[in-house]
Amino acid sequence: MILDLLLEIEKIKNRDGKSIMYPASVENLQTVKEWITRNINNNIAMREYEDLLTKVNGLDFNGLVIYNANPADENNGFIGANEIWQENEWENNYLFFGDSNISWYCLDIDNNKFLELDKPSGDIVEEYESFDEMMNEALKSVL
Numbered sequence: 001m002i003l004d005l006l007l008e009i010e011k012i013k014n015r016d017g018k019s020i021m022y023p024a025s026v027e028n029l030q031t032v033k034e035w036i037t038r039n040i041n042n043n044i045a046m047r048e049y050e051d052l053l054t055k056v057n058g059l060d061f062n063g064l065v066i067y068n069a070n071p072a073d074e075n076n077g078f079i080g081a082n083e084i085w086q087e088n089e090w091e092n093n094y095l096f097f098g099d100s101n102i103s104w105y106c107l108d109i110d111n112n113k114f115l116e117l118d119k120p121s122g123d124i125v126e127e128y129e130s131f132d133e134m135m136n137e138a139l140k141s142v143l
Contacts, residue, residue, distance in 0.1 A: 002052060002132055005139040009061055024057035024069035031071045035079050040095060040109060048131035049097060059098075062142035066098040066105075066135070097131070098138065105138050107131075 006020065013020050029050060036044060058068025058076055067078040074080035078097070085096050085104070094106040094117070103125060104117040114128040116137070128134040 001136050002139065003055065005136065005143065006056055006059075008143060009059070009139070013061075020056050020059055020061070022057050023055060024053040028057070028069035028071060029053060032069045032078050035071075035082075036095070039082075044095065044107065044109070044112075048135075052131075052135065063101045064098065064138055064142040065100070066138070067096065097134075100138070100141070103138075105134055 010020055032053075033046060033050075036046065052066070053069050056066075057070070058073075059066040060076060065076050067081050068076055070077045071079050074084075081099075082096050085094070093109055094104070094115075095109055096104055096106045098105040099119065102119050104119055104122075105114075106117060107114050114131055114134040115124055116126040116128070116134065117123065118125050126137070128137070
């Protein structure tokens with residue numbers, strides 16, 4: 001389902017002569033994994049997020065940003081964004097995968113639940129069983 005939604009976005013971007021279908025490099029994926037190992041006190045399964053990054057290295061579309069694996073990107077990169085968001089004490093329990101104008105998309109590390117949080121209150125808007133389910137809903141919301 002995620003791939004179908006990404007392909008729909010790709011068609012829209014192609015109209016402007018652009019593409020989103022660039023995978024993250026193996027080196028950048030490894031850097032993200034190492035950062036998680038060093039900074040998160042939980043063995044988090046990153047398979048679904050990694051699978052997404054092998055198709056598209058992040059996304060910035062209609063207000064939705066899915067963080068990329070580029071360690072040098074301080075704003076839309078996974079590492080940079082998490083370092084920024086986790087500066088706030090209440091947010092350091094979350095691992096952030098993306099955001100929109102009104103939401104954050106993240107993992108509650110302690111409870112191993114994927115969440116959509118309201119921006120800026122941090123209130124839970126929706127709870128998801130998996131990363132894929134969360135990303136499906138996020139992508140649908142901008143199409």
